[in-house]
Amino acid sequence: MHLITHRHPRFCSYNLNLNSTRIPVFHQRIPPFRLQSTISHPYKFHIGASWAGKPPDRLRPKVQAPDFASTSDIAKWRAHVLSNYKNINSQHIGEDFFFVQEMRSQSGVALGVADGVGGWVDVGVDPSLFSQALMYHAHRYAKQGWAGEPEIDPTQEYEEREEIEGWEMSPRECLELAHDAVIREKAVNAGSSTACVINLNASSGHLRSANLGDSGFCIIRSSSAIYTQPPQTHFFNCPKQLTKLPSTARRYRGACVDSASQADNFETNLLHGDIVIAFTDGLSDNVFLSEMVNICSLVGRTGGPEINQVQGIADRLVHWATLCMSNRKRVSPFEKAAAREGMYFRGGKIDDVTVVVAMVQETV
Incomplete structure (x- = not known):
């Protein structure tokens, strides 16, 4: 049995900003991070996000499957993410989820999107649990890793340098670790999801990504799209997907079972003013790339702080x-x-x- 992706809207917004200021509309800022570092980080990334679940009249019958326990770490994290939205009428995020996480010692920002494969509904599995758990564990691992090689303060003498903790966390490694954690997650009986994870390095402005399936991202520079992530599919409308099979796996011999090692990897250097848009296929199946570029240009012409611009782009x-x-x-x-x-x-x-937007700012 091939699991076909079935993955709309009211909308709400999420924003990560290290220099917190209130912005209008249904949006609330997450508190700024408090990590300290003596290393120069000339790149900042203004992040905005928005999402919308399918309209109520197009929802499939709700699966009678257990949710995460309200006291579990995943449920608390999910509640924290959703609590940062002003639009209380849009609590249903559907089968998508996302994360935005500052990496170790402010070395960069990791972000990602995941789209739970809806075909599991037919066998009594809630597709949203897999994508939520995958993004939770991706955020958890990204938080502990460096965006690039562990940074050493060049102003210190060798004898004064402390031993560097942690390790370089590439997007593909983050995806692999997160998938392994979902496999061990007892609250997720089965499911699958596409996924796109991106690292933005605050020291070099370097972008690295790992994408599996038909979620993806694009990079817009000076009103032109300079890169678009090609989708990965087994056949039309059946994307590659990270999967967890139930204990009765014999029933699912035809299921698509892919691994993070099959993800497309990409890297490039970003420039000041570049816009990175990560998205699930609810965007790319309905909005042409040229329209994404036009929306970025229209919002950019309105001016204002960069953090307001990225949120405006995501919402629009x-x-x-x-x-x-x-x-x-x-x-x-x-x-x-x-x-x-x-x-x-x-x-x-x-x-x-689901859409996550990042704008690059070079500060020196």
Whole structure:
């Protein structure tokens, strides 16, 4: 049995800002980090995020499966993430989830998105638990790792330098460790998810990524898209996916079982003003890349602090995706992709959508 991805909206927002200031709309800032470092970090990353679950009339029947215990670390972390949203009417995030995490000693920022594969609903499994657990464990490992090689203060004499703790955490290693942790997670009986994890290095401005499936990201520079992550699929609308099979695995011989080692790896140097957009396929199936670029340009022309701009971009991308997916008269990226496979599909694709936006600022 191949598990097909079925992954919309009201929307809410998340923001990580080391220089906290209140911004308008349904948005609330997470407290700034308190880590101290003597190492020069000339790059800052302003982060905004927005998401929307499928509208109530398009939700599948709720799976009668146990949720995480309210006292568990995953449930507490999930509640913390969702509590940072002003729009209390949009508590349903669907089968997507995401994380944003400052890495060890302010060496950089890790972020990621995951899209729980909806086909598991047919066998009584809640797809959202896998994606939530995957992002929780990715955040946990990213927090302990360095964005690049462990940093040594060059101003100190060799004898004065303390032993460096921790290790360099690449996106693929983070994804592998997070997947292994989900496999051990007793509260997740089964499931699968696409995933995209990105590291942004505050010392060098270097981006590294690992992507498995049809979530992904793009990099926009000077009103042009200079990179777009190609999707990974087994066949049309069946993405590669990290999977946990139930104990009765014989029933699932046809399930897609992929590993983090199969993720596409990418790296590049970012420049001041670059915009990185990580997204689940609820965005890429409904919004063309040229439209993403136009939205970034429109928001940029409004001016204001960078942190407000990235949140505005995230909100507008999600809002536009929700409008497009409900429009049956508009040709969508998903419709075009289906046509290339000899299939007929009309209009937008109803789905959950999650977007995380990062803007690069070079401070020196």
